[in-house]
């Protein structure tokens with residue numbers, strides 16, 4: 001029997017252990033997509049306790065707690081921070097075989113040096129020890145980022161964001177690059193005309209453009225795109241159910257936009273046409289500035305109306321959708337490619353049954369200009385666990401080039417989630433180690449070692465050219 005989570009956790013072979021300890025472990029982290037608020041980094045926030053840094057905003061943990069029968073009061077409600085932590089500690093032993101069990105103990109070990117397992121018996125002791133540490137300067141946001149050996153962070157920002165905190169971080173001379181990333185989802189959310197018009201008005205203000213036509217709308221967005229570029233942004237991201245690639249004419253889009261601005265609801269066809277047009281326009285903008293574009297496809301969101309109306313979005317009521325993807329995705333990418341305006345692209349799927357669809361789709365648009373121009377993004381959200389990561393890497397290996405993969409990102413709201421890179425790296429080294437053990441790939445540590453270092457860091461560094 002192996003020891004639980006010792007230094008060779010997830011590393012089943014000697015080759016995997018060598019690859020991890022000698023090549024993966026010390027590579028810096030290039031976190032090209034996350035949801036950390038830049039304000040916290042700008043202010044170098046210190047967290048008052050373990051609940052604030054660990055449970056607040058973590059819908060993965062809330063879902064597990066609800067499933068374990070914990071009342072909402074202890075997840076998102078008005079219970080005290082200690083009470084919330086106590087309920088989490090009660091839940092942890094019930095998360096065996098869920099990745100939360102691994103992440104929890106990796107995070108306690110990596111950041112706080114705690115080897116004990118979290119349970120009701122150890123809750124008080126772990127709470128006190130972590131809180132004492134969190135109250136020291138060593139545990140400020142920036143020092144946690146330094147401790148995790150992070151080289152670059154890309155946040156997630158709306159086009160109307162002032163980027164004031166990014167500017168402040170830069171002016172401060174923080175040695176880790178903290179860059180904005182362009183997330184214009186709200187700029188195409190025309191299902192809700194009132195919210196959308198409100199957004200257009202805010203955009204008009206921020207861009208200082210009078211938006212009286214679709215052309216003016218695009219001009220205002222372009223102005224913000226330029227502003228993001230001037231502030232170091234080289235990367236966009238879209239969270240969408242599926243790709244939108246309906247046919248449309250300029251006249252149709254102008255009419256649809258006028259209709260929106262007059263406050264008239266759109267029908268389904270008009271919504272699809274408008275979204276298809278916006279997605280294309282965003283792709284054109286990214287290409288013009290040499291940005292990379294990311295697409296996170298396939299979440300079905302806010303499924304519980306009752307709890308959405310109480311708690312709002314991103315609170316743990318989203319799941320894996322089954323939207324049709326192959327055809328619209330092909331048409332969308334081809335539309336840009338036909339104009340020779342397809343940027344470097346990373347595609348993430350949430351439905352694991354789509355893995356091979358994505359991994360083969362990318363091959364259609366590789367054009368020899370850049371290694372791995374079209375990237376198959378790392379296992380995301382419900383798939384960022386051992387099984388999901390292995391399946392993503394196997395699909396990529398079978399149908400593309402694993403060696404050109406830009407690797408892991410945290411996609412998290414928590415500073416402690418950097419340990420997911422360790423989890424990913426161990427999983428990667430283990431896959432390669434098993435192949436060596438089985439005689440399926442050569443025992444060439446120079447080749448394998450550099451491949452591991454590239455996937456952990458160098459590929460991303462070279463690909464994004466920030």
Ligand SMILES: [Zn+2]
Pocket residue numbers: 033034035156296411
């Ligand atoms: Zn994300």
